[in-house]
Amino acid sequence: xxxxxxxxxxxxxxxxxxxxxxEAQDIEAGEKVFAKCxxxxxxxxxxxxxxxxxxxxxxxxxxxTIEGFKYSPAxxxxxxxxxxxxETSLAGYLHDPKAYLKGNKMAFAGLKKDEDVVNVIAYLASxxxxxxxxxxxxxxxxxxxxxxxxxxxxxxxxxxxxxxxVADGERGLGRxxxxxxxxxxxxxxxxxxxxxxxxxxxxxxxxxIYDERCATCHGDFGEAVxxxxxxxxGQGTLQAERPEKTIGSYWPYLSxxxxxxxxxxxxxxxxxxxxxxxxxxxAYLLYLNDIVDDEEFExxxxxxxxxxxxxxxxxxxxxxxxxxxxxxxxxxxMTDCRPGAAAxxxxxxxxxxxxxxxxxxxxxxxxxx
Amino acid sequence: MTSNARPGASRRxxxxxxxxxxxxxxxxxxxxxxxxxxxxxxxxxxxNRYPGDGVDARxxxxxxxxxxxxxxxxxxxxxxxxxxxxxxxxxxxxxxIITPSGLCFERHHSGVAEIDPxxxxxxxxxxxxxxxxxxxxxxKRFPRENRVYFLECAANTGMEWRGAQLNGCQFTHGMLHCxxxxxxxxxxxxxxxxxxxxxxxxLAEGAxxxxxxxxxxxxxxxxxxxxxxxxxxxxxxxxxxxxxxxxVPGWEGNMWVKWLRRLEIGDQPWQHREETSKYTDLMAxxxxxxxxFEMDVKSVITNPSPQAPIxxxxxxxxxxxxxxxxxxxxxxxxVTTDGGRNWTTARLDGxxxxxxxxxxxxxxxxxxxxxxxxxxxxxxxxxxxxxxxQLRSVRGxxxxxxxxxxxxxxxxxxxxxxNVEIS
Numbered sequence: 001x002x003x004x005x006x007x008x009x010x011x012x013x014x015x016x017x018x019x020x021x022x023e024a025q026d027i028e029a030g031e032k033v034f035a036k037c038x039x040x041x042x043x044x045x046x047x048x049x050x051x052x053x054x055x056x057x058x059x060x061x062x063x064x065t066i067e068g069f070k071y072s073p074a075x076x077x078x079x080x081x082x083x084x085x086x087e088t089s090l091a092g093y094l095h096d097p098k099a100y101l102k103g104n105k106m107a108f109a110g111l112k113k114d115e116d117v118v119n120v121i122a123y124l125a126s127x128x129x130x131x132x133x134x135x136x137x138x139x140x141x142x143x144x145x146x147x148x149x150x151x152x153x154x155x156x157x158x159x160x161x162x163x164x165x166v167a168d169g170e171r172g173l174g175r176x177x178x179x180x181x182x183x184x185x186x187x188x189x190x191x192x193x194x195x196x197x198x199x200x201x202x203x204x205x206x207x208x209i210y211d212e213r214c215a216t217c218h219g220d221f222g223e224a225v226x227x228x229x230x231x232x233x234g235q236g237t238l239q240a241e242r243p244e245k246t247i248g249s250y251w252p253y254l255s256x257x258x259x260x261x262x263x264x265x266x267x268x269x270x271x272x273x274x275x276x277x278x279x280x281x282x283a284y285l286l287y288l289n290d291i292v293d294d295e296e297f298e299x300x301x302x303x304x305x306x307x308x309x310x311x312x313x314x315x316x317x318x319x320x321x322x323x324x325x326x327x328x329x330x331x332x333x334m335t336d337c338r339p340g341a342a343a344x345x346x347x348x349x350x351x352x353x354x355x356x357x358x359x360x361x362x363x364x365x366x367x368x369x
Numbered sequence: 370m371t372s373n374a375r376p377g378a379s380r381r382x383x384x385x386x387x388x389x390x391x392x393x394x395x396x397x398x399x400x401x402x403x404x405x406x407x408x409x410x411x412x413x414x415x416x417n418r419y420p421g422d423g424v425d426a427r428x429x430x431x432x433x434x435x436x437x438x439x440x441x442x443x444x445x446x447x448x449x450x451x452x453x454x455x456x457x458x459x460x461x462x463x464x465x466i467i468t469p470s471g472l473c474f475e476r477h478h479s480g481v482a483e484i485d486p487x488x489x490x491x492x493x494x495x496x497x498x499x500x501x502x503x504x505x506x507x508x509k510r511f512p513r514e515n516r517v518y519f520l521e522c523a524a525n526t527g528m529e530w531r532g533a534q535l536n537g538c539q540f541t542h543g544m545l546h547c548x549x550x551x552x553x554x555x556x557x558x559x560x561x562x563x564x565x566x567x568x569x570x571x572l573a574e575g576a577x578x579x580x581x582x583x584x585x586x587x588x589x590x591x592x593x594x595x596x597x598x599x600x601x602x603x604x605x606x607x608x609x610x611x612x613x614x615x616x617v618p619g620w621e622g623n624m625w626v627k628w629l630r631r632l633e634i635g636d637q638p639w640q641h642r643e644e645t646s647k648y649t650d651l652m653a654x655x656x657x658x659x660x661x662f663e664m665d666v667k668s669v670i671t672n673p674s675p676q677a678p679i680x681x682x683x684x685x686x687x688x689x690x691x692x693x694x695x696x697x698x699x700x701x702x703x704v705t706t707d708g709g710r711n712w713t714t715a716r717l718d719g720x721x722x723x724x725x726x727x728x729x730x731x732x733x734x735x736x737x738x739x740x741x742x743x744x745x746x747x748x749x750x751x752x753x754x755x756x757x758x759q760l761r762s763v764r765g766x767x768x769x770x771x772x773x774x775x776x777x778x779x780x781x782x783x784x785x786x787x788n789v790e791i792s
Contacts, residue, residue, distance in 0.1 A: 082749050166512040170561055173507045177492050177500035185492060185631050188572060188582065191640050217449075227449035238655035243767050245646065250657075253640050260642040263580035264479065267453070270578045315649060318661045320771070325759045326665075329751040332703070334712045340792075342708025342741045344779060348536040348675070348788040 030123025033116045040108070043124065045131040052106060057129030058085050059121065074103030090124075091117050189259040193305040196258070200300030201280025203287045207295075209277055210284050213266045222246070222288040232288035235310070248289025252312045254304065258282050438462075441472060442539060452480040453579070455522070457543030460669070460691065461677040466719050466726040467517070468546035470601050475608045476522055476544065478579035482628045486612040489576070491558075491596070495634035498563030505598070505612055511553035514595060516616070517725045519547040519693045521664050523621035523648055523770040529757065530766045533777075533788045537676040541776060541788060542669040545691075547726035550616050551599030556591045559632070568634040572641075573615050576630035583624045584638035585617065589662075593618045596629060619695030619724040620662040621770070623648055653765025664695035666754050667773035668702055668729070668746035679784030683737040690715075692727045694748035699727040701747045706733070708741030708777065708791045709756075715744070740780035741791055757790065 034043070040052035047054045053066035064071040064079030071079070078101055083089060093100045094117050096110040111117050128134035189195040211220070219225050222232030234244030243249075247257055262278045264270050273281070283299035286292045286307065299307070320326060432439065443456040458474040475481075486505045494500035522544035528534040535541050559571075564587065571590045575581035585594070595616040598605060605611040610627025617624045623643055638644065638660075650658040670690040673679050679686065692699045698721050703712040715729040729744070746754045757774030779789040 082751075171511065171557075173510050174493075174501040174503040174561060177494055177502045181492065181502065182494050182500060185574075186494065186633065188574075188633065188639055188641070190635075190637065192637075194635075227446075238651060238657075239653065243651060243655075245651070247646075250646065250651075252645050256640055256642050256645050259639070260646075263582070264578070264642075267479070268578075270479065270580065314656045315645075315659045316656060318658055318663075320658075320661065320663075320665065323763050325755040325763075326752055329753075332712070332745060332747070332753050334703070336710065337712070338708075338710050342710070342791040344789045345792050346532045346790040348533045 026119050026122040027126050029115075030119035030121070030126075033111065033120040034123055036111075037108075037120070040106075043127045043131065047131055054131075055124055056127045056131040057134065058127075059087070059090065059125040061085050061129070063089075072103060072105040074101055075105070078104075087121060090121050094120065187259070187262055189255045189262075191253040191255045191305075193255070193301075196255075196301045196304055197275040198301055199275035199279050200298050201276045201278070201283055202298045203280075203283045203292065203295045205276075206280035206282070206284025206287070209273075209281055213269075213273075214281070217267065222285065231285060235290075238311075238314075246289065247285055248291060248310065250311050251309055252315050254282065254286070254307050254309055257285055258304075261285075436462075439472070441474060441543075444535070444540060453478050455544065457539045458546050459539050459676075460543050460545065460671045461538050461674050463671070464689065464728070466547050466691075466728050467601065468548060470548070470603070470606050470609075473520075473546040473548065473600075473606070473609060474522070474544050476622070477577070477608070478581055479577050481607050482575070482577035483607060484576060484612060484628060489612050489630070491613065491630060491632070493558060493562040493632045493634075495572075496565040496568040496636065497559075497634050498565065499561075501562045503558070508553060508558075508596065508598065508613065511557050513551055513553055515549055515551050516595065516618070517547065517549045517720070517722050518616060518618045519545065519664075519724065519726045520622045520625055521545045521667075521693070521695075523623060523661070523664070526667075526772040526774070526776075527769045529774070529776075530761070530768055530772055533790050536788050538669050538671050538674045538776075539676060542671075542691075544622070545693075545726075547693075548600045549602065550595055550597040551602070552595040552597030552613075552616060555594040555596055555615070555632075558596060559590065559634070562634075564634050567636045570635050570638050572631075572633040572635060572639050573624070573626040573629060574631040574633075575610075575626045576628040581623075581626050581628075581643065582639065582641045583626060583643055584635075584641065585624060585662075587634070589617065589620070617662075619664060619697075621648065621664060624662065648770060650764065650768040650770050652768070661771055664693070665771060665773040666692075666694040666696070666699070666746050666748040666752045668692035668699075668744040668754055669776050670704070670742050670744050670778060673742070673780065673784070673786055674778055675786045675788055678786050679735065679780065682784070683735050686733055686735040688715075688731040688733070688742070690729050690744050692717075692729055692744070692746035693725070694746065694750075694752065695724060696748050696750050696752060697723040698749045699746055700749045702727070702729040703745045703747075704729075704731045705743045705745075706740045709743055709775070712745065737782050739782060740778075741789075742778040742780060743775050745775055 034041075037052075037055075040050055041055045042048055042050060043055050047056055049066065049069045053069040053071070061084070062079050063083040063085055064075045085093075094111050095114075097104060097106045097108055098110075111120065126134060187195070187197075217225055217228040218231050219228075222230065224230040230244060230246055232246050232248055234246045234249035237244045237249060245251075251257070258278055261281055262271070262273060262275075266272070279299045279301075283292065283297055286299070287295070287297070291307070291309070439459055439462040441456040441458060443451065443454060445451075448454040455476045456474055458468060458472055463469070463472065489505055491503045491508065492500070493503075525544035526541055529541055569587050571585045571587055573583055573585060595618075596613055597616045598613050600606065600609060605614060610625075610629065613629045614627045615625050615629050644659065648661070650661055652658065668690055670688060671677070672687070672689045688704060690702070690704075692702045699717065702715045702717065704715045705712045713731065715731040717727055717729050719728045721727055727746075754773055754775055757772070760768075760772065760774045777789050777791050779787045779791075781787075
């Protein structure tokens with residue numbers, strides 16, 4: 001394993017110090033540190049392999065990729081397994097080469113001071129793959145060739161080096177945004193109520209606006225006309241064969257209704273509704289979804305966050321990497337992987353899908369989003 | 370037009386004609402070496418005799434009229450209106466890894482905004498030291514970068530959750546493109562405004578009539594995101610967000626906000642419509658995954674495929690396809706012709722760039738027998754493209770998004786190809 005908590009800590013320091021925009025003095029300080037490496041490594045345009053490999057373009061380069069240098073099996077394997085020398089991995093390695101990668105043959109005790117590590121990396125980052133000055137933060141020129149790649153693909157040709165470097169920090173471009181300009185564009189609303197404008201509106205008033213400006217597409221009761229979106233109903237269908245995802249059955253937060261109707265509806269005439277109208281429409285959509293049942297109910301900035309949608313608890317964060325087929329990162333089967341000959345279990349449901357053929361009115365598949 | 374051929378003739382007619390031709394030739398590959406003289410050689414052709422158009426006939430060049438069938442296509446019954454709809458990249462007609470600008474699929478929520486760059490502004494505000502407004506001229510004074518990235522809609526292949534649906538990789542996999550972007554680092558713009566320590570999320574908003582908005586973790590924004598004004602060496606096309614769009618490498622296409630006008634820094638996500646009602650992945654148990662930003666390792670065979678049947682009969686065949694991963698480079702692609710019983714490693718060709726499309730080829734002699742073609746991609750981190758059944762066993766069939774399952778094409782002995790699911 002080549003990731004240690006120490007390395008991550010160091011990397012954080014490095015990022016705070018913005019390697020991409022390393023100060024000139026960091027690079028200078030790094031050059032002094034590099035004196036400790038010079039016995040074995042060279043950098044610059046005429047660099048050659050010595051006891052250790054050439055370190056031009058090392059930041060962003062895959063480990064063990066300098067041609068003609070005989071790496072230890074440990075280093076070669078790490079490179080083949082995907083070790084790329086970025087700020088994090090270099091920090092870990094240079095801090096304690098032995099501990100970081102067992103069996104590698106760099107006979108060097110390591111740099112004990114964090115700032116030495118930071119500075120020497122800044123210095124190394126100032127050399128491109130050809131030994132000329134590099135542009136900080138650019139896509140690493142040489143891709144990590146993968147030893148598992150048995151295809152004959154050539155790795156990407158190194159992109160031509162740019163000379164000179166890009167300074168970080170402020171450029172004095174742009175001008176101050178005025179409070180009036182920010183207010184004009186910043187209409188977004190969050191679940192905690194941040195962004196809600198002053199105002200209020202009742203279910204009854206919302207119904208009037210809805211019938212006039214929304215029902216043609218979304219239907220009198222939010223059931224939708226044709227293929228326009230359904231806005232109400234569907235409670236209890238999320239595990240069904242055909243789930244119906246609506247504000248009442250699926251949406252986690254009421255603030256989304258306010259925000260979206262305000263920014264994008266009615267379709268074809270967005271941003272034409274006043275704040276009170278949006279409160280009223282939001283109240284009416286709650287009513288259509290049986291979340292409030294009183295036509296006199298008034299939704300306002302003050303009571304907004306007290307209303308919770310029924311499905312709020314049923315969302316969880318991305319955990320795809322734990323799915324069995326991803327968690328198990330083993331080599332896939334190549335021969336005799338399944339018994340018997342393949343047989344068709346299902347044909348394309350919609351054969352002639354091209355516009356010339358018209359297609360079918362009602363496909364069995366899900367929607368596009 | 371001096372030619373007597375029929376540009377624009379129905380693609381289907383061409384295909385049908387071609388298929389019959391192929392059937393007639395089947396088995397005659399060796400014999401065809403001794404064919405009769407062809408009039409295209411023995412007779413003088415018009416283009417051989419009379420001059421063609423002069424230099425300025427097409428000030429902005431267009432493809433040959435014989436390529437008129439190579440276009441994006443929409444599936445009209447999918448959505449209620451083309452203003453909020455989708456069309457698909459004709460992957461089966463393309464090669465290499467770069468998608469031609471005019472063939473990149475379109476997904477708009479309120480049509481294509483037409484914006485004069487002189488009237489476009491980008492605002493940064495929220496948890497920053499200095500709220501700022503940039504003009505296009507300001508943006509072009511930041512250091513520029515050129516990067517090749519794929520963009521895939523999270524709903525690409527979404528129709529196939531319930532089994533084989535649409536007959537053609539344009540429709541099953543065509544919400545995909547790969548371009549070289551020119552732009553500036555989002556980090557440089559944010560640094561200019563000075564993000565406060567409490568800042569953890571970024572809201573990106575478009576200037577179109579849908580006001581498209583997405584919450585993006587600040588770490589990603591500071592890492593490799595770009596504000597792009599160029600694609601494939603020229604200005605962005607209006608359909609792709611002219612004058613500027615956000616580039617969020619490896620992450621779902623919806624986050625790459627087009628017609629970008631506003632960036633707000635906050636301490637938590639906004640939970641807007643496109644990250645709650647949409648782009649959340651409903652599981653079989655009724656619960657839903659959210660913030661599934663990254664696009665998984667995936668591949669598809671683009672040729673042969675249902676819209677690109679085998680017309681040449683038996684003998685040498687070039688199989689080709691695309692592979693990609695939101696986590697980085699593709700390290701390997703395997704293909705099978707027997708429906709996953711035995712696999713061969715395909716040949717990757719062309720540049721191998723992180724979070725970009727990779728092109729693969731597999732050349733073999735087709736003996737005219739039935740084939741079940743599949744491809745399986747593996748990325749540099751060892752993630753292997755799963756089968757559709759593996760995905761369904763964990764997620765059910767109502768996820769809509771993030772279907773990266775292995776695709777099967779059935780080839781019959783006439784070279785006709787169909788989208789199928791197999792045992």
